[in-house]
Amino acid sequence: MDKVATLSEAVATIPSGAHVALPGFAITRCAMAFASEVIRQGIKRLTVSQCVGAMDADLLAGGGAIERILYGGGSLDRFGRLSCVNRGIEQGTLVAEEYSSLSMAFRYLAGAIGLPFVPIRSLRGSDVLARLQEIAPSATAYVTDPFTGEEWLALRPLTPDVTVAQVQVADAEGNAWILGPRWDNDEQVKSSKRTIVITERLVSTETIRREPERTVIHGFRVDMVVPLPFAAHPTSVYRAYDYDAEHIRMYAEAVKTPEGMRGYLDAYVYGVKDHWEYLEKIGGTKHLNGLVADDVLGY
Amino acid sequence: MNAEFEYTPFELMAVAGARELKDGEIVAVGLGLPVVATFLAKRTHAPNLTIMFELGVIDPEPVDTGVGLADPRVWYRAKILSTFVDMLGTVLHGGRVDVGFLGGLETDAYGNLNTTLLGDPKGKFRHFVGSGGANDIASSSRRTIIIVRHEARKLQEAVSFITSPGFIRGGNTRAEAGLAGEPSRVITDKAIFGFHPESKRMMLLSIHPGTTLEEVLAGMSFEPIVPDDVPFTTPPTAEQVRLIREEIDPEGMYSG
Numbered sequence: 001m002d003k004v005a006t007l008s009e010a011v012a013t014i015p016s017g018a019h020v021a022l023p024g025f026a027i028t029r030c031a032m033a034f035a036s037e038v039i040r041q042g043i044k045r046l047t048v049s050q051c052v053g054a055m056d057a058d059l060l061a062g063g064g065a066i067e068r069i070l071y072g073g074g075s076l077d078r079f080g081r082l083s084c085v086n087r088g089i090e091q092g093t094l095v096a097e098e099y100s101s102l103s104m105a106f107r108y109l110a111g112a113i114g115l116p117f118v119p120i121r122s123l124r125g126s127d128v129l130a131r132l133q134e135i136a137p138s139a140t141a142y143v144t145d146p147f148t149g150e151e152w153l154a155l156r157p158l159t160p161d162v163t164v165a166q167v168q169v170a171d172a173e174g175n176a177w178i179l180g181p182r183w184d185n186d187e188q189v190k191s192s193k194r195t196i197v198i199t200e201r202l203v204s205t206e207t208i209r210r211e212p213e214r215t216v217i218h219g220f221r222v223d224m225v226v227p228l229p230f231a232a233h234p235t236s237v238y239r240a241y242d243y244d245a246e247h248i249r250m251y252a253e254a255v256k257t258p259e260g261m262r263g264y265l266d267a268y269v270y271g272v273k274d275h276w277e278y279l280e281k282i283g284g285t286k287h288l289n290g291l292v293a294d295d296v297l298g299y
Numbered sequence: 300m301n302a303e304f305e306y307t308p309f310e311l312m313a314v315a316g317a318r319e320l321k322d323g324e325i326v327a328v329g330l331g332l333p334v335v336a337t338f339l340a341k342r343t344h345a346p347n348l349t350i351m352f353e354l355g356v357i358d359p360e361p362v363d364t365g366v367g368l369a370d371p372r373v374w375y376r377a378k379i380l381s382t383f384v385d386m387l388g389t390v391l392h393g394g395r396v397d398v399g400f401l402g403g404l405e406t407d408a409y410g411n412l413n414t415t416l417l418g419d420p421k422g423k424f425r426h427f428v429g430s431g432g433a434n435d436i437a438s439s440s441r442r443t444i445i446i447v448r449h450e451a452r453k454l455q456e457a458v459s460f461i462t463s464p465g466f467i468r469g470g471n472t473r474a475e476a477g478l479a480g481e482p483s484r485v486i487t488d489k490a491i492f493g494f495h496p497e498s499k500r501m502m503l504l505s506i507h508p509g510t511t512l513e514e515v516l517a518g519m520s521f522e523p524i525v526p527d528d529v530p531f532t533t534p535p536t537a538e539q540v541r542l543i544r545e546e547i548d549p550e551g552m553y554s555g
Binding site: 025026027028051052053054071072073074075077078079081086089090098099100101102103105106109120121122123124125126127128131150151152153180181182183184185186187235236238242243245293297298299 | 330352353354355356362363366367368369370371372374375380381382383384387388391392414415420423424425426427428429430431432433434435438439460461462463464467472473476477478479552
């Protein structure tokens, strides 16, 4: 079944107020083109979730699209903080349910395999849990192990309305390969009600059938497939292209202030019609060619 | 500092961290100096160390310095590239991690780590990176090693926010919380600390060469337990410093 759509068509299916699971990890495989299109379409009040907060969530926060974030903390690695997310938390304009990486992953896992809850050793004895119990009282509870009588912390399953998967290779049905580490992406897709796959390359199903052991996203779970090159720019996509250090540095500096954030949005989000214009604005084919990954190194 | 060659406080910290790792152990590594320490151990006395990064990376052999765990430079030549559930779930939560190696904004007299916020959690505060896998690593590793700069604001009686629990409030409070393992060392640029077997309060184990006890205590916001005889930390060897400078962190990103 052919599920190929444009980015604009895919984003238009997301209602304001939905819970969207995002694919990024700090500055790698972030749904940047997706985040920009969400902001351009004026979608608001989203809840977003991901194990480790990344640049896609920060751009959405800076663009005023989200009101709640479920995450395990995050940064732009050595490029700096997630300034927009942190500013929202500090000023109280963004509600943050903060977890650890594994407790987020276990919430997606419980959602994926249909368990009513999953016990975890993490979080106990920490202020992460104390704060979480205030902000999201129904996200955790204590249970007694029926076999040993021990008390455990239990996590409620997470079932996002939509997962956005940012992948290297997919076919028109949505069967997808994610090359490199996949952090929480497998469980995100499998716990979600809907999935949008954004792929660097669209291949035939025959290509998928030749190496099916690489398929980590089940096509039957996927609703829309958006073929779009450099859709994670300025973050990296393993074995496709490196991060754009200059652009991330510029972003990290700009978004330290609300005025700087507005300037960035005016130039790179509102200032372009779509992803194709964005790619021209950042330097076009010549600039992007300089980011293409080396076959051996993967970056 | 040393008659034959100079080394930086960061290089000494990395070497002290490396020395804590035994051959054959599985190590969950956070960002920064712990990465330098772990690669140093693997290239010297612990070639059979297994190095794990939370996002799904086992035993990489980088040839370029990366900007963090999200940098594919750090994943180069890995033996396994997988997921959080695989690494933090089956390896860490499953009880296979010997050493968790963490850095942080501040730690305290009981080895609790804060990477979340500075200020008043209920009032005005500045929010930082949060947990990532650090809380998971501190909750399930057999031993946790903390690397932190030796400054009074980073060594507090009690951290303003426990992101990753150490001995919590000392005594049995960690075990009562249902956590596995325990913090074993705090390594700073002036000294190495352990924890008292009963009270679980931080205890001075050695002072780095060229540093005095007064300097160690002046750089802390609390009184650690100080035994009668405190030896000096063994200084790095020339070969360890060469490996850090020429092969592991040639750009001095973490240990310069």
